Amino acid sequence: MQSRHYHPQATNEMSSKMLYGAQVKTANIRDTSIQPYRTKEESFEFILPEGVRTVDITVNLAYDVVNPDMRYNLHNITRRVSLDR
Amino acid sequence: MKSWILGLAVLAVALPGAAMAALDGPKAKTIDELAKMFDSSRCKSCHSQIYEQWEQSHHARPMMGVAGGLKDTPLAMKGATPFSPDDPSKATIATFPCFKCHLPQAMTHAEDSVAVEYAKALVAQDREKIGKLQITCLVCHNTKAIVHRLSVGNPEPNVLYGSKDVANHPDPVFKSVKRSDIMQQPLVCGQCHGLGPNLEFENPVQCANLYGSYLHAYIPAGGTQSCQECHMKPINGIADHLIGPNFNDKEGTIARYQKTLSLDVQTLGYEWLLQAGKHIPKVVVNTKINSSAGHRIPDG
Numbered sequence: 001m002q003s004r005h006y007h008p009q010a011t012n013e014m015s016s017k018m019l020y021g022a023q024v025k026t027a028n029i030r031d032t033s034i035q036p037y038r039t040k041e042e043s044f045e046f047i048l049p050e051g052v053r054t055v056d057i058t059v060n061l062a063y064d065v066v067n068p069d070m071r072y073n074l075h076n077i078t079r080r081v082s083l084d085r
Numbered sequence: 086m087k088s089w090i091l092g093l094a095v096l097a098v099a100l101p102g103a104a105m106a107a108l109d110g111p112k113a114k115t116i117d118e119l120a121k122m123f124d125s126s127r128c129k130s131c132h133s134q135i136y137e138q139w140e141q142s143h144h145a146r147p148m149m150g151v152a153g154g155l156k157d158t159p160l161a162m163k164g165a166t167p168f169s170p171d172d173p174s175k176a177t178i179a180t181f182p183c184f185k186c187h188l189p190q191a192m193t194h195a196e197d198s199v200a201v202e203y204a205k206a207l208v209a210q211d212r213e214k215i216g217k218l219q220i221t222c223l224v225c226h227n228t229k230a231i232v233h234r235l236s237v238g239n240p241e242p243n244v245l246y247g248s249k250d251v252a253n254h255p256d257p258v259f260k261s262v263k264r265s266d267i268m269q270q271p272l273v274c275g276q277c278h279g280l281g282p283n284l285e286f287e288n289p290v291q292c293a294n295l296y297g298s299y300l301h302a303y304i305p306a307g308g309t310q311s312c313q314e315c316h317m318k319p320i321n322g323i324a325d326h327l328i329g330p331n332f333n334d335k336e337g338t339i340a341r342y343q344k345t346l347s348l349d350v351q352t353l354g355y356e357w358l359l360q361a362g363k364h365i366p367k368v369v370v371n372t373k374i375n376s377s378a379g380h381r382i383p384d385g
Contacts, residue, residue, distance in 0.1 A: 007383055008381070010291055012289070021159065022290050022292035023160060023167070023168055024167070026289040026291055027282050027289070028294070033381040034346065034374055034376045035302050035306075035381055036302050037376075038306070039373050039375050040374040041371070043370070043371050043372075044369070045367060045368070046367065046370070047366070047367055048366035048367065048368060050366075053366065054354075055354075057352055057370055061346065061374065063339075063342055063383070065332050066150070066151050066152075070151070070152070072342070074339060074348075075343065075346075081352045081353070083354045083355065
């Protein structure tokens with residue numbers, strides 16, 4: 001599985017540790033969130049095990065509310081991909 | 086007959102919200118006093134649709150986070166945050182910087198004793214008491230309704246502010262409604278939905294960046310809609326005061342985000358030739374996410 005995480009990431013700017021919680025964060029140091037009117041493009045590559053010619057690929061876009069245990073699935077797209085023509 | 090009339094009069098005095106008074110009295114000393122001071126339950130009698138939407142909104146439970154979580158608990162626990170007092174009894178309004186937006190009336194209308202009571206309630210995880218603290222109608226329609234205070238003056242304590250003037254508002258305390266020039270503008274929301282770090286406190290606090298994102302990403306990208314146009318779309322001709330999303334409504338939130346965020350997936354299977362005579366079976370998955378939101382996602 002490969003994944004990408006889209007969210008602003010903040011520290012207290014006194015250390016390099018990312019922090020969670022408004023009362024301890026000071027400023028964003030990185031922002032991978034989805035921006036208005038800007039397409040977020042990704043390219044994932046998978047090397048198939050020897051002998052495998054067909055795979056099912058599932059792409060899942062989910063919103064983690066508070067933490068990954070509280071996940072709202074937004075889109076789930078599955079495609080069968082074959083190397084055979 | 087006399088007793089019936091007397092009973093009716095007592096009932097009228099005891100109606101929820103009848104205690105709502107002009108906002109120029111002494112500061113509240115307890116959570117109950119603060120809740121009573123900003124109690125808007127009387128609004129329901131004429132504005133039931135709006136009130137019922139608000140009851141489901143995060144504004145009705147600003148101290149509860151999502152799914153009933155008490156997000157401020159670390160602020161009451163010694164050593165958990167830079168603001169946390171050694172003991173809940175030492176809490177002050179200043180040790181709860183979150184009040185700035187999650188309970189703005191505490192910053193202006195509450196004594197430190199309210200903070201002490203709140204800190205003790207957090208330690209006790211007393212959701213019933215904490216649930217009394219709400220961003221009620223009076224917060225947005227009075228205390229947050231005027232930003233240009235040097236130009237326009239402070240909100241009047243017995244006036245409600247809306248999108249238009251109402252000369253005779255049928256309420257015993259708030260007898261008139263005046264037009265607020267910002268009520269339908271992003272600015273009214275931006276007071277709380279954040280530009281970025283809050284540097285006015287003794288220690289920095291960073292919560293929502295939403296208004297900053299709106300101003301510095303959405304507007305430069307050509308966006309023209311207001312917060313209200315997307316989040317308060319009229320229902321039956323009246324602005325929706327749920328002001329979604331309501332994260333406790335999982336299905337509703339998912340539907341909203343499915344509409345806002347599109348996902349395109351393209352796939353390719355082929356045999357990659359890295360070096361002569363050695364083909365490597367590979368699958369490429371290209372994704373594109375587009376957003377129609379007026380701000381970054383996620384933010385708050």
